[in-house]
Amino acid sequence: xxxxxxxxxxxxxxxxxxxxxxxxxxxxxxxxxxxxxxxxxxxxxxxxxxxxxxxxxxxxxxxxxxxxxxxxxxxxxxxxxxxxxxxxxxxxxxxxxxxxxxxxxxxxxxxxxxxxxxxxxxxxxxxxxxxxxxxxxxxxxxxxxxxxxxxxxx
Numbered sequence: 001x002x003x004x005x006x007x008x009x010x011x012x013x014x015x016x017x018x019x020x021x022x023x024x025x026x027x028x029x030x031x032x033x034x035x036x037x038x039x040x041x042x043x044x045x046x047x048x049x050x051x052x053x054x055x056x057x058x059x060x061x062x063x064x065x066x067x068x069x070x071x072x073x074x075x076x077x078x079x080x081x082x083x084x085x086x087x088x089x090x091x092x093x094x095x096x097x098x099x100x101x102x103x104x105x106x107x108x109x110x111x112x113x114x115x116x117x118x119x120x121x122x123x124x125x126x127x128x129x130x131x132x133x134x135x136x137x138x139x140x141x142x143x144x145x146x147x148x149x150x151x152x153x154x
Contacts, residue, residue: 001030003043011046036117039125040149071131083128088120095127100140108147122146 003009004023009016018026035041075082079094086094097105105126109119126146130138 002026008046012048036115036121039121041151042149067132070134071128074131074134083124083131086124088116091120091124091127095123095138097138097143098140101126101138101143104140104143104147108143108151112151118150122150125149 004016004018005026006016006018008014009018009023072082079086079090083091083094105119105122108114108122112118114122122143123146126138126143129145130136130142133142135142
């Protein structure tokens with residue numbers, strides 16, 4: 001969604017003309033239960049024309065696709081299906097967390113008053129992040145990254 005009704009909030013070259021109340025009203029149009037069903041909440045800032053014209057510096061698509069393929073193979077080998085198909089009970093069985101990772105997740109659940117649905121979605125994302133990194137265990141930094149994707153700045 002746009003950052004505000006006019007779409008210019010945070011734009012590098014245009015000024016937003018929305019009041020803070022209008023921005024809050026706009027963002028509150030999405031209900032909590034709907035947001036609960038979205039795994040990743042990531043803010044994507046507007047880019048300047050110079051950024052578009054600059055040569056690409058990111059990772060090549062082929063390399064990302066290969067990492068995803070290996071992560072999917074890891075998931076199927078471990079549990080017979082992809083992480084997205086796991087029931088909550090199976091997910092918890094595949095996501096034994098070290099004490100430090102449990103602490104990060106517990107702190108996020110407590111601080112943000114997450115529902116059980118949100119808890120399981122963050123756990124699923126953390127499991128996937130670990131798989132993409134080629135790790136069998138879910139470490140605290142995998143959970144912290146999953147929490148960060150969930151709590152993108154509003």
